[in-house]
Amino acid sequence: MLFLLFSIVKANSVAQNTIRLWDNASATKKMKHSKMTAYIANGNSTRPAVIICPGGSYCYLGIKNEGVRVAEWFQKNGISAFVLRYRVGIRNNRHPAMIQDLQRAILLVKENHAKYGIDTCKVGIVGFSAGGHLAGTAATYYNINFMEELGVETNISLRPDFVAMIYPVVSMTDSIAHKKSRRNLLGHKYTPELQKMMSLELNAHAGMPPVFIIHCKKDQTVDYRNSLYYKDVLKKNEVQCHFTIYDEKGHGFGINPNSDNAPSWINHFIPWLQYIQVINQPMNAQIMEYK
Numbered sequence: 347m348l349f350l351l352f353s354i355v356k357a358n359s360v361a362q363n364t365i366r367l368w369d370n371a372s373a374t375k376k377m378k379h380s381k382m383t384a385y386i387a388n389g390n391s392t393r394p395a396v397i398i399c400p401g402g403s404y405c406y407l408g409i410k411n412e413g414v415r416v417a418e419w420f421q422k423n424g425i426s427a428f429v430l431r432y433r434v435g436i437r438n439n440r441h442p443a444m445i446q447d448l449q450r451a452i453l454l455v456k457e458n459h460a461k462y463g464i465d466t467c468k469v470g471i472v473g474f475s476a477g478g479h480l481a482g483t484a485a486t487y488y489n490i491n492f493m494e495e496l497g498v499e500t501n502i503s504l505r506p507d508f509v510a511m512i513y514p515v516v517s518m519t520d521s522i523a524h525k526k527s528r529r530n531l532l533g534h535k536y537t538p539e540l541q542k543m544m545s546l547e548l549n550a551h552a553g554m555p556p557v558f559i560i561h562c563k564k565d566q567t568v569d570y571r572n573s574l575y576y577k578d579v580l581k582k583n584e585v586q587c588h589f590t591i592y593d594e595k596g597h598g599f600g601i602n603p604n605s606d607n608a609p610s611w612i613n614h615f616i617p618w619l620q621y622i623q624v625i626n627q628p629m630n631a632q633i634m635e636y637k
Contacts (some may be wrong), residue, residue: 357472364384365428367450368496373601376437380447382454383414385421386462387505394468395426396510397451401475401598403442404530405435411600412474419601419612423536425625426464428455432480435530441544442492444531445483449493449504450598451545456502468624470508470555475568476598478514485509485554508622510558510615513565513597516572524568547572550579556586556622560611567597588618 363384368377387393398420400412406411407428417427431448433439452469459466473481488505491498514525518541532540542548557580561573570591577589590611601612619625 349544354544365454365456366401367447372422373536374432376439376443379437380433380450382451382583383417383444384462385417385427385429387421387424387426389424389463392459392463392465393424394470394619395428395447395455395464396470396472397428397430397455397506399432399448399471399473399477399480401435401513401526402527404476404479405526407431407477408474408598408600409435409598411598411602412477414600417471423616426462428478433436436577441531442538445487446492446496446562448480448484449491449622450498452504452506453493453498454500468507468508469512469634471506472510472512473514474512475598476524476531476561479516479527479531479544479546481506481509482511482516482557483544485557486546486549486551489553493559506555507554508558508619508624511573511576512600512611513561513568514559514573514576515568516546516576518542518546518557520569522569522571522575524572525570547576547579550576550585551585552583552585554580554583554585556588557620558615560614561591562591562592562596564593564595565597566595588614590614596608 363380365384367380376608392629396417398413400408403407413429417429420427428451429492430448430451432529433443455464455468455469471484484506491504508538515524518528518532559573561570563570577587
């Protein structure tokens, strides 16, 4: 039986819940680092929620810029957010550790929906760079319970209701792969079958949730063709997809409007959430900070 450990902490006067994903006797030492921090939006009605997957080449996690700042923005704008610290390569983790952690996060958010005031039909994922790949993996393989080998069975759907992939890693193929992400996700000796499975552009299908993608054409870290090719495949499979490409350079900017190369993707994202009926009315004026 799995147990949760909830601890209340204060940071910048914002109440947070730290939720350990695998706090049970059978968890390995590596799994004990897996956790998420909740930023719960105020309000009496049930609200949408996002699980945020920071990037970091599947090696480390950009928690502050692609996690905390993003979560605080969503919280202020009426959407509860959970920043996920998933297992990464720096601790010698490989697939499926990362998707196991994300699926566990989805499960815990939905199981605790009453505690947090969350609409279980409006739980999405926002991922950055390698975290975008992880988000896309969840959107693609929601019918596979990767946690089953850890003894976790559930009747709760693991399908995200929407996914945002911000300057994402998508492909593991040689021509456009971000090799550091591939190495940390798959290891040095991976099979062709695993490489194909983790190349998301080769596995899109009609049952996927709506996908929001942005990328910079002059991204010098992850080739923008990852997103371009993925967009084409999603549309071919009639998956609802919003795609924006910016002419600027830029990678790793999160939601930070002070970055010279940070496009205002959030101003596209909020109307898109309205379009797919995740939010029913315009959010407050804080979105205008990101012009």
